[in-house]
Amino acid sequence: MRLRFAPSPTGFLHIGNARTAILNHLIAKKYGAALVLRIEDTDMERSSRESEESILKDLTWLGVRWHEGPDRGGEYGPYRQSERFDIYREYSERLLAGGKAYHCFCTAGELDEMRKASAETGSYEYSGRCRDLSEEEKKAFLAEGRKPTVRFRVPEGETVIVDDIIKGRVVFSSENIGGDFIIVRSDGVPVYNYIVIIDDALMKITHVVRGEDHLSNTPKQVLIARALGLPVPQYAHLSLVMGDDRKKLSKRHGITSVDMYRREGYLPESLLNYLAMLGWAAEGGVEIMPEDEIAAQIEIGKLAKSAAVFDFQKLRWMNGSYIRQYPQERLLELIEPYINEAGFDTKSVERPWLSEVVALLKGYCETLPDIQKLIGMFMADVNEPDAESDALLRQENAKAVIREARMLFEGEITAENFFSGLGDRIKAGTGLKGKDLFHSMRALLTGRLKGPELDRALPLIGFERCRKRVEYAYRKYAQ
């Protein structure tokens, strides 16, 4: 079994393509198949080497592994279509010589006109007007300076049956695939629908797992294969991923590139998990699963036929769950840049202490940068109260708490005993309890109303800082 993932390097790796790549990777893993990475860069204007590099980087980050590709070579290379033009030319010549393809002199402009004209009457199909040009006619066009394209002569009355692993048996007729289609542009560069099937055959691909948007074009590819005597792989067309408006996922739906998810603080494991499980369910309805387990359970035929809406909420939830389970060292490493970004220098503090802080805070993070909202209560000397804490601290109950705390910090509270029973002491002094007491204490000592449990946070914040914060609050609110 040989699989392939064939992105076009015309931008960042998109979530939809990432899912296709992940599924290919997982299936390859399950069956011990080879995964080929092929770069489909025949759109010379839009393709770029930078895109290719970023796609490879994103795939690697996600954990997708391929066995053959432009970066590592392989028996069936080269793996960039732009480096295989000689191969395609041979096939084109064969098609031309056998009368299975012909030169078409229609210009892009003329084609446009024809399309427009037929838009009013109904369906468009290439007229086939260059199908049977005489040598004189061809010469005349050439003399005009026209550069011909090569069109595939679509056989009449032929049926193409695609036995799709996901969709089932899909029947097409050569009558309604739009007429003879272009396989080589006027500049000599071949077109996707033509060479994709050649490469799949030459690279000995046995199973093509790709997006459903390719299903309608599959008969064209099969017809090419028949004309060339090439084998046709097994197909599995994946249903598309859509935005919440049920349109194909695109930029206006928010963040749709893998690159952005990385920067927004998502973990590769959770993105892979989420994308891999979009479209089917594991045994027992388990949602969070390590890659190996997903690979063990996944089956192409079990994947849903219907399109799935991408649910950012669920991804967030899943990511939070991964953050909580993540190996501590690795998490610390990944989350550190976000702490620095919030304006705190992680180099200036003790590593074990920082690790404890992160371990405590990770329970409150769904994405890595979520830590920025809470980290100040540990890193800053005096963490300036945010708006809601500020509002609370201006209330009478809170002022009582502030005064009581100040008294305690000046008297009986010491670095040794301050956090054990601090609440009880303030309670005894003020007569406050429950929310009135603890919310005020939280605002006073952390500057935030939300966060980890005080008796776990306080020891990490430390006596000295708490004392400073009490003093600061006293002057600001209660003096």
Added chain:
RNA sequence: GUCCCCGUCGUCUAGGGGUCUAGGACACUGGGUUUUCAUCCCAGCAACAGGGGUUCGAAUCCCCUCGGGGAUGCCA
């Protein structure tokens, strides 16, 4: 327009003729734990697009309608 695909809670799905008064997860709502809060636990809300068949029996099979999506490019 034409061709192709699809249609179970708001979302992802389980279900492949009786065990379905349709199960799980996210979200939402309400409780509980945490002497406070975003974790955690429990409970609740909520769906077989509509209409015809087939069958003793249909979410499951067939047809039609409607709805959604894709293709129809000298993009992939």
